[in-house]
Amino acid sequence: IYLNSTKSQQQPLKTLKEVLSGCAIIVRGQPRGGPPPERQINLSNIRAGALARRAAQGQPESKDTPDEPWAFQAREFLRKKLIGKEVCFTVEYKNMHREYGMVYLGKDTTGENIAESLVSEGLATVRREGFRGNNPEQARLCDLEDQSKASKKGLWSEGGGAQTIRNIKYTIENPRNFVDSLHQKPINAIIEHVRDGSVVRALLLPDYYLVTVMLSGVKCPTFKREADGTETPEPFAAEARFFTESRLLQRDVQIILESCPNQIILGTILHPNGNITELLLKEGFARCVDWSMAVYTQGAEKLRAAERSAKERKVRIWKDYVAPTANLDQKDRQFVAKVMQVVNADAMVVKLNSGEYKTIHLSSIRPPRNEGEEKNKDKDKRFRPLYDIPYMFEAREFLRKKLIGKKVRTTESHTNTPCVNQNEYLLSALVSKGLATVIRYRQDDDQRSSHYDELLAAEARAIKNGKGLHSKKEVPIHRVADISGETQKAKQFLPFLQRAGRSEAVVEYVFSGSRLKLYMPKETCLITFLLAGIECPRSSRNTPGGMQVAEPFSDEAMLFTKELVLQREVEVEVESMDKAGNFIGWLHIEGVNLSVALVENALSKVHFTAERSAYYKTLVAAEEGCRQRKEKIWANYEEKPVEEVVHLSEEKERVANYKPVYVTEITDTLHFYAQDVETGSQLESLMETMRAEIAAQPPVEGSYSPRRGDYCIAKFADGEWYRARVEKVESPAKVHVFYIDYGNREVVSSTRLAPIPPAFSTRTLPVQATEYTFAFIQVPQDEDARADVVDCVVRDIQNTQCLLNVEYSGATCPHVTIQFGDTKEDVGLGLVKEGLVMVDVRKEKHLQKMVTEYLNSQESAKSARLNIWRYGDFRADDADEFGYSR
Structure with missing residues (x-):
């Protein structure tokens, strides 16, 4: 029924918003203070195939209807040609609240006629019923249709077009596995519908999955559905939806599907012109949400920065935003401290450079805890939460092994976040292992860790992998x-x-x-x-x-x-x-x-x-x-009165009580091990007896499992067994042992180790190799210079009997002077005379005579320009060369 048989005047210029089908479009005007008005225009005189429709929800008799042949191709032809472009149109007539007319690409009717383009490509048919010969536009459409039939284009091609019908999948059987299988790779898609600013309906290509995607990390104002079915928009909900529609609706995009918690698919939409998630935040149409921020893969700090920019400018949803007042001066927010004690998984005691002790609490994380913890504590005075609460001991141990005794840089706000260096945040590692959870804050609470998003991402990984507190396995029990x-x-x-x-x-x-x-x-x-x-x-x-x-x-x-x-x-x-x-x-x-x-x-x-x-x-x-x-x-x-010790005056100067020792090992640091000659026969006797017993009852190879600190017996390269102590176990094939009677070390296989027979333990005969180092000399730190000294000492005293006197104690072992057994010459003094080492000046009064002798020998070596003194006076750059302190 033609309500208006004459062509109306050209309508104002519009922008194409959406292509409903091959013969229906929606256009919109220019926005003025809000979303613009929209109109649906149906192309007159032609018909295109109907697109697939999903069955109505809640109506059992309703069924899915598939595409008609070439329907999707007609829609795509118009979408790619017109979406987002300016068009003009004329309304020819109205029928049942629908407007029919002609649409032209461009600013006036001289542009491309869209109906003619569809017909010429064989993507639409001409409505010939009611054809009037005096209508030139209808006549031209019929001519174009005849030409496309002759060329067998589109609808007129052979085969009927069954291959053009999509197999649309409205549901995904296991959405979580589907998302995981994509490995967060971008997939091509078309945005088919925008529900609100942060929720869209997308057609995934090339498999035609029609899915609802919620933008990760953000939330826009929504439309609340009332009991009567009407929708009430929250403030700026319509504006946010228009913002997303005008940029993404029916655009070709890429989507990264990032997670699927509770059947909701979270993702990020990437368009050549930008990331819509960041744009929504920057323009004040959305806010960050912590629960989905954890899976955002494009850099959560960008989203936080965009939101912060909107807050500072107080745009749209942030128009009434009031920034929190800082309670600390920025320059005082960071300090370096040494970790002295890990109290719990969220607290530790540190020592500041000033020497002050301070307890800091780690921000935004919650340690493992037990329901009814306080109640149990009242009932049991011996309550030990460290061992009793699942994963609390593991959490404490993780931080203790990583941090104890280390210096950390601490950022202090209302809470504190220590990290070992700029790249490794232990809190994230703690959370990713499931040894702590992340605190959830109110939406308007900005007082959170500066690495809060990293913590959320770490917690998401822990939940996904079922680690620690998120594991469904039986919790660990520590029976201490x-x-x-x-x-x-x-x-x-x-x-x-x-x-x-x-x-x-x-x-x-x-x-x-x-x-x-x-x-x-x-x-x-x-x-x-x-x-x-x-x-x-x-x-x-x-x-x-x-x-x-x-x-x-x-x-x-x-x-x-x-x-x-x-x-x-x-x-x-x-x-x-x-x-x-x-x-x-x-x-x-x-x-x-x-x-x-x-x-x-x-x-x-x-x-x-x-x-x-x-x-x-x-x-x-x-x-x-x-x-x-x-x-x-x-x-x-x-001190005792002088008269009581006059007869001891000589002894007071220095005690020289040399005892015979046998030097068995010299280390690269110029420490050496020596046996007491007086107990040498006991050691020989013990070795003979032990080896005889082992020969009579050989140990079973591989039956011994070494542990660090254990005393055992080890088979040396000469095929004999010796007493040893396990220092480190890397693997069954690499066990570090120390031969306690000789001072040497070796890496052996556990098959060369066996338990030490009780009769030959250290209680029967104590450890025979005692560690010493030279008194009155400085050991060069330079490897080459130190190697020369070590070679000289090895050549002179290793595997020989010498005389040893303890002069003073050291941090790890006694400092001694050692003499050759035959000539009684001081070995250390000889090193000084040869210019191989410098003198370590001691201040003790009773050692001054020895120190003076060593210094005189040093001056002689300096005069003769021997070794380190070859330049005469020992200059600062020489000290650097030989590894001595200046």
């Missing part, structure tokens, strides 16, 4: 026996710990300078450990008679021990146990004996029980030096 103060249990453990020799441990707590709580990982127990051989100042404590005042320097001793060993991995030698069930022994950390270190720093005295230990001489020498200098606990020490 706390035998502190349990005398009966301690008695059961004592023989085992004594036989083990050096055992691995972690210092969990420091009660005082010499009293510690240790965690024994191999034995899975907690013990109280007292340092042997020393008498340390006692801290204040409650006694039956009241509070006992702390002894002088007790706090300094405790602080010294804390800084050296708290939460460090150490080795302990258990010797005995006291009446209260506390173990007594020696603690070593990186070659340092803690008892010796306390005495050297004048924070402890030597106890008479040390006389039977191998460390007695070292302890006495260290104590003597501190006593002479009147340091700390020796500050008020008074």
Whole structure:
């Protein structure tokens, strides 16, 4: 029915918004203060195939209808030609609220006639019913149709066009697997519908999946559906939808499908003109959302920056935004500190450069915790959350091994975020292992970690991989026996710990300078450990008679021990146990004996029980030096009256008590190992007896599983068995051992190791190789210069009997002078005379005679221009060459 038989005038210029089919389009005007008006125009006099339609939801009788042949190709022809372009049109007539007319590409009717283009390509048919011969436009359409039929184009081609019908897939059977299978690679797509600014309907090519995609990391204002079916837009919802429609609707794009939580597909839409996600944020049409930010693959910091820009400009949804006031001056927000203790997975104690201790809490993460934790704590006074709460111990251990004793750069705001360096954020690693979760903040809360998005991404990985707290497997249980103060249990453990020799441990707590709580990982127990051989100042404590005042320097001793060993991995030698069930022994950390270190720093005295230990001489020498200098606990020490020691005046200058030793090994650092000649026969006898027993009952090859710190026997290159200690286990084929009676080291296979027979343990005969280093000389740090010195010493004294005298103690071993067995010449002094080393000047009064002799020899070498003195005066650049300090 023609309501208006005459052609109307040309309509104002419009922009094509959407192609509904091959013969229907939607045009829109220019936006003025909001989304512009839209009109649907149907092309008159032609008909194109109908596109596929999905069955109506909730209507069982409704069914999916497929494409008609060439329908999608007609739609695509118009989409690619017209979308986003300016068109003009004329309305010829209206029928049932539909407008029919002619559409032209361009600014006026002289442009390309779209209906004619469709017909000429064989993508539409002409409506010949009601044909009027006096209508030139209808006549031209009929001529074009006849030409396309003759050319067999489109609809008129052979075969009927069945190959042009799409197989559209409206649902995905397993969307999560589908998204994962794409490996976050960009796939081509056409945006078919925009629900709101951040949710679109996309046709994935080439397989024709029609999916709903929500933009990762953002959320736009939405349209709320009321009970009566009407939609109420939130503020700026319509503007946000128009912003996305005008840029993406029916455009060719690429989509990165990033995740599929709860059947919702999250993705990022990439267009040649930009990333719509960032544009929405920058223009104030969207806000960042944490829950989906974790999967955004294009750089979450870009989204945060775009949102921040919109907030600063207070545009659209941020028009009422008020920025939070900073509570810290920017220049004071970063500092470098040393990690002294990891309290928990979200807190640690650090030491500032000023010496101040500070507890910092890690921002935006929550450590593992147990429901009803406080309730359980009230019921059980021995509650140990570190071991009882799943994954709390693993979280603490992860941070402890990575951070303890390390310097970290800490950024402080309302919370603190430590990181080891600029590229490795341990918090992300902690969260990605499922050992902590990320705190969720209110939408308007900006007080979060500067690496919050990295944490969210790490948590997403942990959830996806089922790590730690997100695992569906059975949680780990740590059955730790706390035998502190349990005398009966301690008695059961004592023989085992004594036989083990050096055992691995972690210092969990420091009660005082010499009293510690240790965690024994191999034995899975907690013990109280007292340092042997020393008498340390006692801290204040409650006694039956009241509070006992702390002894002088007790706090300094405790602080010294804390800084050296708290939460460090150490080795302990258990010797005995006291009446209260506390173990007594020696603690070593990186070659340092803690008892010796306390005495050297004048924070402890030597106890008479040390006389039977191998460390007695070292302890006495260290104590003597501190006593002479009147340091700390020796500050008020008074020497005996002069008249009582007149007859000892010569001895007071220097004790020369040379003993015969046999030098067995010399290291690259110019330390050497020597055996006491007096016990040499005992060692030989023990070796003969042990080898005879082994020959009679050979150990089963491969039956021994070495552990670090174990004493064992090892087969050397000469095919003989020797006593050894395991220092490191890389693999069964690479076990680092130290031959305790000779001082040399070797990497062997575990098949060359066996348990040490009890009759030949260190309790039967102590370790025979003792470590020493030369007194009064500086060892060059330059490798070549040091190698020359080592070669000279090896040539002179290795595998020979010499005379040795302890001069003073050192951090790791005694410093000694050593003489040739026949000529009694000082080996170290000879090195100085040859110009191979420099003199280490000591300030102790009783050593000044020796120091003077060494300095005179150094001057002689300098005058003769020997080796390092070949330039005459020893200049600063020479010091650099030979590795000496200036």
